[in-house]
Amino acid sequence: MTAFSRFTPLAQSLPATVPFVGPEAIERQRGLKVQARIGANESGFGPAPSVLARITEAAPEIWKYNDPENHALKTALASHLGIRSDNLVIGEGIDDLLGLIVRLVIEPGMPVVTSLGAYPTFNFHVSGFGGRLVTVPYRDDREDLDALLAATRREDAPLVYFANPDNPMGSWWDAEAIITFARALPETTLLILDEAYSETAPAGSIPPIGALIDRPNVIRTRTFSKAYGLAGARVGYGIGTAGTVQAFDKIRNHFGMPRLSTEAALAALQDQAYLEDVVLRIKTARERIAAIAAQNGLLALPSATNFVAVDTGRDGVFARAIVDGLMEHGVFIRMPGVSPLNRCIRVSTGVAADLDLFEQALPDVLRRFR
Amino acid sequence: MTAFSRFTPLAQSLPATVPFVGPEAIERQRGLKVQARIGANESGFGPAPSVLARITEAAPEIWKYNDPENHALKTALASHLGIRSDNLVIGEGIDDLLGLIVRLVIEPGMPVVTSLGAYPTFNFHVSGFGGRLVTVPYRDDREDLDALLAATRREDAPLVYFANPDNPMGSWWDAEAIITFARALPETTLLILDEAYSETAPAGSIPPIGALIDRPNVIRTRTFSKAYGLAGARVGYGIGTAGTVQAFDKIRNHFGMPRLSTEAALAALQDQAYLEDVVLRIKTARERIAAIAAQNGLLALPSATNFVAVDTGRDGVFARAIVDGLMEHGVFIRMPGVSPLNRCIRVSTGVAADLDLFEQALPDVLRRFR
Structure with a gap:
């Protein structure tokens, strides 16, 4: 694969890294289908x-x-x-x-x-x-x-x-x-x-x-x-x-x-009325994520955002296994990239159907890796 | 107006130039309303x-x-x-x-x-x-x-x-x-x-x-x-x-x-069928722009694009007067920026109604400046 020979030394020194791998790429690479898209801190509640x-x-x-x-x-x-x-x-x-x-x-x-x-x-x-x-x-x-x-x-x-x-x-x-x-x-x-x-x-x-x-x-x-x-x-x-x-x-x-x-x-x-309503729905969804975590012996951290970091109580390898395991159930989430943050998984708020899938899949995944 | 004091020397040396002034800015600055938007080589025929x-x-x-x-x-x-x-x-x-x-x-x-x-x-x-x-x-x-x-x-x-x-x-x-x-x-x-x-x-x-x-x-x-x-x-x-x-x-x-x-x-x-149709309409519009130019004693240059450069036969000052004069009639066109290209005006192809306005306004504008 031949590239132009005179890119700047800086450009040549850079890796072709991608800050985040998109869920579409994960679907293509692993042959899976995302059913609950709650990993990129998007808003599944959608716009007004x-x-x-x-x-x-x-x-x-x-x-x-x-x-x-x-x-x-x-x-x-x-x-x-x-x-x-x-x-x-x-x-x-x-x-x-x-x-x-x-x-x-x-x-x-x-x-x-x-x-x-x-x-x-x-x-x-x-x-x-x-x-x-x-x-x-x-x-x-x-x-x-x-x-x-x-x-x-x-x-x-x-x-x-x-x-x-x-x-x-x-x-x-x-x-x-x-x-x-x-x-x-x-x-x-x-x-x-x-x-x-x-x-x-x-x-x-x-x-x-x-x-x-x-x-x-x-x-x-x-x-x-x-x-x-x-x-x-x-x-x-x-x-x-x-x-x-x-x-x-x-x-x-x-x-x-x-x-x-x-x-x-x-x-x-x-449409600020819609925004206010979504913010309430986000709050409700955060509480539900925390409850699901607690049901599974995990600790949700307090959140001021549209996602919740959930402490798995173990390390990055364990958290990665949960992220990858959930994806097999069609549940797309992400996790922090470095220690000690990567003891957590990161779950975005979303509509009830998405959190239902998360709630169903999480115990199975944890059973497999604990 | 105070700016951060430590932008790079390169950033500090750059002017806050805008490659093109948008028609909206011209409207605001001159208190005019664009009626025929045929200046930015957009396609007034729209998408499919x-x-x-x-x-x-x-x-x-x-x-x-x-x-x-x-x-x-x-x-x-x-x-x-x-x-x-x-x-x-x-x-x-x-x-x-x-x-x-x-x-x-x-x-x-x-x-x-x-x-x-x-x-x-x-x-x-x-x-x-x-x-x-x-x-x-x-x-x-x-x-x-x-x-x-x-x-x-x-x-x-x-x-x-x-x-x-x-x-x-x-x-x-x-x-x-x-x-x-x-x-x-x-x-x-x-x-x-x-x-x-x-x-x-x-x-x-x-x-x-x-x-x-x-x-x-x-x-x-x-x-x-x-x-x-x-x-x-x-x-x-x-x-x-x-x-x-x-x-x-x-x-x-x-x-x-x-x-x-x-x-x-x-x-x-x-939708390649639509594209083919638009390309024909662009061709027809180019011919009409050339005809309007000829009616007014101006020479349209051959064009392979969705616009026509029209030689005014004079200099950049004259072409600028035409561009500004047409805008007073609600007709937005542009012109090349440097000599000798700027003896021309540049008219984008567009729907018949837009070219009608151009056809109506051009003789008035030329009469004023000739």
């Missing part, structure tokens, strides 16, 4: 009916490029959040924005601080631009704010990543701790505060927008992929000072946003 | 009805991430083109793929060869990664293959861009000339052969897939944005050797493809 109606209504306009300035969506989000449009950048999911941020900040060899076992796609982008990952262990299944701060200072790191609520553990900090952390960072360190799961977080855990909006070294990222039920649409956004978010315009794919995705996000934002 | 049906059918699944391996679309395209799936990379439009290619090949200061006045978004990506643009003038309104080859050799350039058919001029070369050019390039130069307009090109102008498929230093890019009528979906693809296209997996946004866009592209590919 009003969103589906908007997609059908807008479909005939798909021959037009989307407005490259994303004016309508930025205006709607600004109004929703109580900020200005120029505090916002829109991207093709948070994944896209993470890549752009790394590109704006990191040159080969520069240190980037994150937690050991946090978001693999962020790490993928850091490696992709030649950054050097400096990882800090979780403490009590939470990202360790003190240690992240210390590592950032020690390394004089230009970039630090922190998710609140956290993925893959579902844990969280209260808003005061986050604000204190952000304010303690050197102004030469950019904080990515990933709030992909902000809609499902407990009261008091998400800093008010105003608390950090004046800090040029903070970008908060959010998405329509989780509680809004639009993972397949690829709509994320970043919140920061006007000066900081304007930097994205220098490098982003200006005509990258899909038109129907933008329409879907606009409709989703307008 | 079967595509719209598929979008509505697939919409309820939008809560799921798209398959990151793009297995279904790659399989369908491979079958359509008579190649293997591993000769293909899927991206969020050719624009996305261009950015990835530049990133894989270019380090700051490296020369990149293109034609003076060719695709601005490619130039945007080259500048964005610190590349040095080496431009070659058009000759007789065609990209100058001999001069491109000479510049590539002289500069020992790792990357050269060439579009066939060409945008913004609509001109083309025959397949033999393209193949000769590609084979004459050093193996240390990667050719981006942009075939965004391949569906509307005359017989004999597009090299057979087999003619270049074994060359690790050639990537051909194509899109569903033009004749397929799916610009707003953002689906492009690249064709190359398995080794070369595999490099994209090292850096691409694996979960970047929108689910409904993928479904739309699959449906569009299946």
Whole structure:
């Protein structure tokens, strides 16, 4: 298999790694069929009916490029959040924005601080631009704010990543701790505060927008992929000072946003009643996952997200056996990638039928591997 | 407006330029309303009805991430083109793929060869990664293959861009000339052969897939944005050797493809009868644009694309006045950016009602500025 001979040394040095293997690939590789898709922290509750109606209504306009300035969506989000449009950048999911941020900040060899076992796609982008990952262990299944701060200072790191609520553990900090952390960072360190799961977080855990909006070294990222039920649409956004978010315009794919995705996000934002209902359904599903875990002698960790990390009480080999075993029953879940987090399995919330399958399959799988 | 203080020197050096200003921005800036959208080489004929049906059918699944391996679309395209799936990379439009290619090949200061006045978004990506643009003038309104080859050799350039058919001029070369050019390039130069307009090109102008498929230093890019009528979906693809296209997996946004866009592209590919019909309608519209030009004493250049470059017989100032003047009538068109190409205006093909507006407005605008 012959490749072009003159890719950059950096490109040649990179492995062809994929941050996550999709359930479709697992189906193809193992000859299995996913029946309960509760592994990728998508929302099986789906988007609002009003969103589906908007997609059908807008479909005939798909021959037009989307407005490259994303004016309508930025205006709607600004109004929703109580900020200005120029505090916002829109991207093709948070994944896209993470890549752009790394590109704006990191040159080969520069240190980037994150937690050991946090978001693999962020790490993928850091490696992709030649950054050097400096990882800090979780403490009590939470990202360790003190240690992240210390590592950032020690390394004089230009970039630090922190998710609140956290993925893959579902844990969280209260808003005061986050604000204190952000304010303690050197102004030469950019904080990515990933709030992909902000809609499902407990009261008091998400800093008010105003608390950090004046800090040029903070970008908060959010998405329509989780509680809004639009993972397949690829709509994320970043919140920061006007000066900081304007930097994205220098490098982003200006005509990258899909038109129907933008329409879907606009409709989703307008339907807050549906969102509230989904958040309740997510809460109910979390409780059910915890109950199923308990019935099987496993311990669900508290969760502020649309998934639950369940402590298997053993190690990563055991958790992997459960993940692979459940897949044989058509139940797709995932697990954290590194120790000691990988003693857990990670189960996304979903509709009752999906959790029924999980409930049925789990005892069989555990019996086999215990 | 305060920005983060430690963006990379490269990022800090870049202007916040936008490759193209969207018609929506023009509407907002000038307080005008676009009535005939024939400026961005979109397809006003729209996608097939079967595509719209598929979008509505697939919409309820939008809560799921798209398959990151793009297995279904790659399989369908491979079958359509008579190649293997591993000769293909899927991206969020050719624009996305261009950015990835530049990133894989270019380090700051490296020369990149293109034609003076060719695709601005490619130039945007080259500048964005610190590349040095080496431009070659058009000759007789065609990209100058001999001069491109000479510049590539002289500069020992790792990357050269060439579009066939060409945008913004609509001109083309025959397949033999393209193949000769590609084979004459050093193996240390990667050719981006942009075939965004391949569906509307005359017989004999597009090299057979087999003619270049074994060359690790050639990537051909194509899109569903033009004749397929799916610009707003953002689906492009690249064709190359398995080794070369595999490099994209090292850096691409694996979960970047929108689910409904993928479904739309699959449906569009299946409906070749619709595509054939649209290609005929594009041809008819090109002839009508040429006739309107002639009625007004302007000369339409021959076109192999879904737009027509019309020579105004004067300079860029005059052409700009026509573009701006037409917009006052609600007719959105564009024009090439540099001399001598900018003596032309560029009118996209579209439905009869759009061309009616163009026909009505053009004499008024010309009367004012002549």
